[in-house]
Amino acid sequence: MQRTSNLSDEELMGQLAEDKLDAAAVLFQRYRVSLFNFFLRQGHAREVSEDLVQSIFERVIKYRQSYRRGMAFRAWLYQIARNVQADFQRQGSNKVKEDISKYENHLELSENGLMGLGLEREENLAQMEKAMQQLPKDQLEILLMTRYQRMKYMEVAELLGCTEGAVKLKVFRALQQLRSLYFKLQKS
Structure with a gap:
């Protein structure tokens, strides 16, 4: 059997849909940095960005049955990211935005x-x-x-x-x- 870390994102989502939750940990490791940077570059504070990434993966696990096979995982993941951010902003939780220039090229x-x-x-x-x-x-x-x-x-x-x-x-x-x-x- 293939090691979990060698599987494609779509194969991992198939495993996650079968309640093999260790697949979520692999996806988290693959995408946590890029999602964190996605929020950070939009001006969110580091702590807020970390919280938003955590919320995304909570939703990935919660809504794993809604993922359609054949759909690009990354597109599905970033749709969740956009929804998490919209919910965050709707709640008025916009903590102080940071100057992102110190974190990126x-x-x-x-x-x-x-x-x-x-x-x-x-x-x-x-x-x-x-x-x-x-x-x-x-x-x-x-x-x-x-x-x-x-x-x-x-x-x-x-x-x-x-x-x-x-x-x-x-x-x-x-x-x-x-x-x-x-x-x-x-x-x-």
Whole structure:
């Protein structure tokens, strides 16, 4: 029999549906860091991000029977993450947001688009942070999923209930908006 850690996410969900709860621990280990970063990059405090990740996996276990075989696990997981975040915000539990610049490598905008930021360009971090925080929630979320979480456009399309082409267009528009906000901040 295959070791649990060698199974695909979808196979692990099959085991979880059969009440083999050790499969949830493997999924938690695979996704806890990326989910934590997903929330942290949206400006949530570290403690809040940890709590939200915990809530996601509680729901994964609770709703394991609702997972449909053949569905991309990551899309299903991030839908739960979006729901957990929406519930958190609806409850008015928005604790103090943190400045995320101290936790991550940021992006810099050039005339040609986005590129990785090195230490020699630290002076641009504040403007990028401000620009990202000024993006509408849906645009920030789609950039986080496609750029930071490295989700495929097809996975995001499944998650958002739209076509892959629509996701590409949303990413393009979000990058345009981010570029515009960034350069506006640079001029001021």
